[in-house]
Amino acid sequence: MFEMAKELLKQLFRKPFTNRFPSKHVPKSTTKLLKNVKEGMAKVNRPVPIPEGFRGKIAYDKEKCIGCKLCIKVCPANCYDFLEKERKVKYHLSRCTFCAQCVDVCPVNALTSTKEFLLSDYKTH
Numbered sequence: 001m002f003e004m005a006k007e008l009l010k011q012l013f014r015k016p017f018t019n020r021f022p023s024k025h026v027p028k029s030t031t032k033l034l035k036n037v038k039e040g041m042a043k044v045n046r047p048v049p050i051p052e053g054f055r056g057k058i059a060y061d062k063e064k065c066i067g068c069k070l071c072i073k074v075c076p077a078n079c080y081d082f083l084e085k086e087r088k089v090k091y092h093l094s095r096c097t098f099c100a101q102c103v104d105v106c107p108v109n110a111l112t113s114t115k116e117f118l119l120s121d122y123k124t125h
């Protein structure tokens with residue numbers, strides 16, 4: 001209990017680990033923010049450095065995959081479909097919770113956690 005209170009007090013006086021990204025104030029319009037940045041009227045805050053062990057978007061190396069289905073078994077979010085014909089998997093990014101259990105279980109390191117976290121896109125994956 002004492003340890004917890006000590007840690008809580010320490011955290012109260014620490015600087016935040018995150019920053020206001022992409023700008024100090026939440027923009028009403030991203031287009032306007034970008035225009036203002038171009039004209040030197042606003043500044044974009046860069047993201048804080050990504051720490052070691054960060055769990056971002058999963059990278060899948062199809063060549064390495066042996067089709068063992070272990071990733072399918074452990075994934076709590078049902079992110080993988082098995083492609084019977086190819087004996088490979090298909091990863092669905094939009095379902096992923098970035099827990100990295102699939103990375104830990106893959107016996108041939110076909111799956112890795114990348115540092116990629118800006119994942120909004122017009123493409124469907």
Ligand code: SF4
Pocket residue numbers: 058074075076077078079080095096097098099100101102103
């Ligand atoms: S990181 Fe977690 S949620 Fe995402 S695909 Fe792997 S096991 Fe599934």
Ligand code: SF4
Pocket residue numbers: 064065066067068069070071072088089105106107108109110111
């Ligand atoms: S755990 Fe690895 S080798 Fe097995 S199916 Fe998934 S990606 Fe392929």
